[in-house]
Structures are given as structure tokens and as C-alpha cells.
Amino acid sequence: MKKLILFSAFMLFTLLASAQVKFGVRGGFSSANVDADNINFINSNMDTSAIGIADVKGGYHIGLFLQGQIGKFFIQPEVLFNSNRADFTLRNLADPDGREEILKEHYQYLDIPVMMGLKLGALRLQGGPVGHLYLDSSSDLFEIEGYRQKFEKMTYGWQTGVGLDIWNVALDVKYEGNFTKFGDHLAIGDQEFKFDDAPSRWIFSLGIAF
Secondary structure: OOOHHHHHHHHHHHHHHHOEOOOEEEEEEEEEEOOOEEEEOOOOOOOEEHHHEEEEEEEEEEEEEEEEEEOEEEEEEEEEEEEEEEEEEEOOOOOOOOEEEHHHHHEEEEEEEEEEEEOOOOOEEEEEEEEEEEEEEEEEHOOOOOOOEOOEEEEEEEEEEEEEOOOEEEEEEEEEEEEEOOOOOOEEEEEEEOOOOOOOOEEEEEEEEO
């Protein structure tokens, strides 16, 4: 994936030397999708507890894009601030009433997708790699004794989708998949958690080119 991003950067600089170039700002929202089973662990009272995903809320993004075009081929790198939220359930399996507690987590990334593809009139067909640079997070999971975060500084995925350029307005709908599993930053005591699924999401954005 790193080699692909470096190749994309090389293609970008090569293209910009002789391409039609436009610069703009964009923002929008994403709808996340994660399906995963609960994960059991031993808490500080030696009772077995379970942590699971109640809901992944998705989030919003805002940032900049640069589009270069030669003929029908285009390349479009973007730098976007992305904020998301996830809700987790925490349940003590020794509790006969089965009461659950909802713990919230907010996390922010700098997303760096590099879209490439064909431009057919106003329509863009696009795909490419995306890097997620971890910035910051806040979490109710710190209420669990022994919990710690271990976000990786950089993770990678891919995006594909369509775009529509109407005058100086750019509309995009993209689907994103990732190569890391959801919850790979969770650790309680000596146990690290990775839920079964890698996160995916739909991304909707509106851009204005100058």
C-alpha cells in the first residue's frame, strides 16, 4: 500500500506538469458499517465481561482537493479532516439482570485519499488508495480498569465511486474499505481486541472548485 501511494504521488507530479489543474474545498458526511460479535474478557473483579459494538455513527469531513486532468484521465488527491463516533456496549456476564452500559468514543483522522480514473463529460469514475493519519480521540472506555488505547499512527484502505462536476461544483459518492479490523486499538490488561470485521463506509461530499 505504501508503494501504491508513492506511485500515485509520482503520477500526480508528472500529471500536474502538463495537466489542467483545479483546486477546491470539500466537505460532507459518511455512514459507517461494522458488524461484529461481542468479545469477552476478565475484569478487575475476576468476573467475565463482554464488550461489543452498539453502533458506529459515521461522521463528517472537511478539507481540500486538487484535480489534474489530461484528456479523459484525471488524478485527484485530497486532504480531509475526518471525525467519527462509535458506541460500545459493556456488560458483566455475571450480572443476572444482564444490564448493559453504553460507552462512547470519538476519534479524528486526517484522511489522504488519492483518486484516479476517467472523466466522461461531467461524470467521473474513480478509485484509489487512502491513508488515515491518526490525530486524536476521547473515550468513555477509560472507565474500564486496565483499558488503554493503541491507535496506529497510519492505517490504509481503498475507495471507489463516482463523481459529478457541474461548473465549479463537485459531487462525490464513494465506498471505502479498510485493511485493519475495527477495534484494533482496544486493549484491556494484557488482552488486545480486534473485532471480526474491517470497517467500511459510504462517503458523500460536496466540493467547490476555484
